[in-house]
Amino acid sequence: MSDARLLKRLKRRLMLAPLGARLLLGALMLVIVLLPLAGAGLTWTFRQSATASFDSRLESQLNALLAGIQINNAAQKLKLNRSLGDARFERAYSGWYWQVTDGDDLTLTSRSLWDQRLPLVSSDDGINVYAVDGPRGQSLRMIERDVRLPNLTQVIRVSLAGSTRELDREVARFERLLTLSLASFAVLLLAGMALQMRWGLAPLRRMSANLQAVEEGDAERLETELPAELKELALAMNSVVERDRRLIERGRAAAGNLAHALKTPVSVLKTQAERFPPAQRDPINVELSRIDDAVRHHLARASAAGGVAFSGRVAIDQAVEPVIQGLTRLAERRGIRFTAEIDPRATARVDPQDLQELTGNLLENALRWADGRVTLVVRRVEAGVRLRVEDDGPGMTPTQSEAALARGVRLDAAGAGSGLGLAIVEDLMALYGGRLSLETAAIGGLAADVWLPASPVSPYTPA
Numbered sequence: 001m002s003d004a005r006l007l008k009r010l011k012r013r014l015m016l017a018p019l020g021a022r023l024l025l026g027a028l029m030l031v032i033v034l035l036p037l038a039g040a041g042l043t044w045t046f047r048q049s050a051t052a053s054f055d056s057r058l059e060s061q062l063n064a065l066l067a068g069i070q071i072n073n074a075a076q077k078l079k080l081n082r083s084l085g086d087a088r089f090e091r092a093y094s095g096w097y098w099q100v101t102d103g104d105d106l107t108l109t110s111r112s113l114w115d116q117r118l119p120l121v122s123s124d125d126g127i128n129v130y131a132v133d134g135p136r137g138q139s140l141r142m143i144e145r146d147v148r149l150p151n152l153t154q155v156i157r158v159s160l161a162g163s164t165r166e167l168d169r170e171v172a173r174f175e176r177l178l179t180l181s182l183a184s185f186a187v188l189l190l191a192g193m194a195l196q197m198r199w200g201l202a203p204l205r206r207m208s209a210n211l212q213a214v215e216e217g218d219a220e221r222l223e224t225e226l227p228a229e230l231k232e233l234a235l236a237m238n239s240v241v242e243r244d245r246r247l248i249e250r251g252r253a254a255a256g257n258l259a260h261a262l263k264t265p266v267s268v269l270k271t272q273a274e275r276f277p278p279a280q281r282d283p284i285n286v287e288l289s290r291i292d293d294a295v296r297h298h299l300a301r302a303s304a305a306g307g308v309a310f311s312g313r314v315a316i317d318q319a320v321e322p323v324i325q326g327l328t329r330l331a332e333r334r335g336i337r338f339t340a341e342i343d344p345r346a347t348a349r350v351d352p353q354d355l356q357e358l359t360g361n362l363l364e365n366a367l368r369w370a371d372g373r374v375t376l377v378v379r380r381v382e383a384g385v386r387l388r389v390e391d392d393g394p395g396m397t398p399t400q401s402e403a404a405l406a407r408g409v410r411l412d413a414a415g416a417g418s419g420l421g422l423a424i425v426e427d428l429m430a431l432y433g434g435r436l437s438l439e440t441a442a443i444g445g446l447a448a449d450v451w452l453p454a455s456p457v458s459p460y461t462p463a
Helices: 003-015 017-070 165-216 228-273 280-308 322-335 350-369 398-402 419-430
Strands: 071-073 077-080 096-101 107-109 127-133 139-147 157-164 313-315 337-342 347-349 373-383 385-393 435-440 446-453
Touching: 017 096, 017 127, 017 139, 017 157, 017 165, 077 107, 127 435, 139 165, 157 165, 165 228, 228 280, 322 337, 322 350, 347 385, 350 373, 350 385, 350 419, 350 446, 419 435, 419 446
Parallel strands: 337 373
Antiparallel strands: 071 077, 096 107, 096 157, 127 139, 139 157, 313 347, 373 385, 385 446, 435 446
C-alpha cells in the first residue's frame, strides 16, 4: 500500500473517530509537542544559570589567586604567598588548575597541573571565560585575565580552570527530575482533561442514549433537560419525530381506508362478472385478483413501514399466541400434527400485527403443503431472534425457493391463495432489517428460516 493511500485511510479514520477520542487525541498531541519544548527551555535556562554560578566561583578564586601572586625581584621568579584553600589544586590532574605565565619562561602553575600546561587563548582586555580541553582530555571551563605586576615589565596572564563534570552532573540531575516531573504532569493533565471531556460530553452521551431509546421504541420523545446548546436541538428533533409519527399514522390510515374502499367495488365487480360467459368472466376475474393482490401487498408495506419507525419491543410468545391457537385448530381439522416451541424470553422490536402477519403466512403455507407434521421454533440468537417453520411436505428446489419469494408467483396454480404470503414476509424482512431463507427441513419438507434483529438499526448480520 502506498504512503498516499495509507495517509488517506488514516485521515478517514480520524474523521470518523468518536468526538471524545478526537478531543483526547488533540490534547495528547499538544502535550507531546508543548511539554518537550517547555522542558528544553527550562533545561537551557537552568544550564545558563548554573554556568553563570560556576563562572562566579571561578572569578572568586581568580581574585584570590591574583591577591597571592608576588614576584621575586632578585631571582625574577613568580611565587604564590598564600594557599587558595582548595586541596584540589594540590592533587595531580584533579580537574582544578591555575597558571600564571608571561608567555615565555616566567611561569608558575598549581601542583595539580603536574607537567601539563593550560592553553593560552588570545583574549581582549579584562576577564574572559572559555571552554577548553585540559589534561587527559578533561572538559574545563577556564577564566583568565591579563595583569601587570610592579617591578615586572611584561604583562602576565593569570588563568584558572575547573572541571565541568560537576556542572554537567548537576544539569543532568536537573534534567532527570524535570523529565520525571513533566511526565507526571502530562499524565495528570491528560487524566484531568479526560475527566473534563467526559463531564463535558455527558449531555451528548445522554442525548445519544435517549435517541436510541426512541429508535428502540422505549421512549416517545427526547429529554430536553440539557444545556442550552443541545436543548434547542432536542426540541427540534422532538418536533420532527412527532411530525413523522403523525404522517405515518395518517398514511397507514389512508392506506387502510383505500384498501377497505376498494374491497366493496371489487366484490361487486366479481359478482357482476358471474353473469358473463366463461370466456369473458375468466379474464375479468384475473384482473380483479391482480387488483386485490396489489391492495393487500401495498397495505402490508404501509403497515410495516409505520411499525418499524416506532415499534417497541414485544414478547414473541404473547404476540403470536392468537395465531398459534387459530392454526392449531386448523391443523387438527386437517389431521396435521402441529407443535410450537417458543422461548418465552425471545423479544423483538416489531409491530405485533406485523409479527402475526409474518408467522401466519409462514404457518399457513406450511399447513397447505404438509403431509402430516408442522413445527414452529422460536429462540434467541446473537443480536436478535430466529423463527423457523418446518413441514414434511414435498419441499422446494433452490430455483423454486427463489421464485417463491417473488410477489404473486404461485408454484401451484390449482392451489388456494394469492401467492403473496412469502413475498409479504420478504417485504417485512426488508423493512425490519431481517432475513428470510428457504431451506430443506430436517423432517423432509421446506424450512422457512427468519432472522429478526434486536433492533432494525443494528449493523449485525447473522452468519
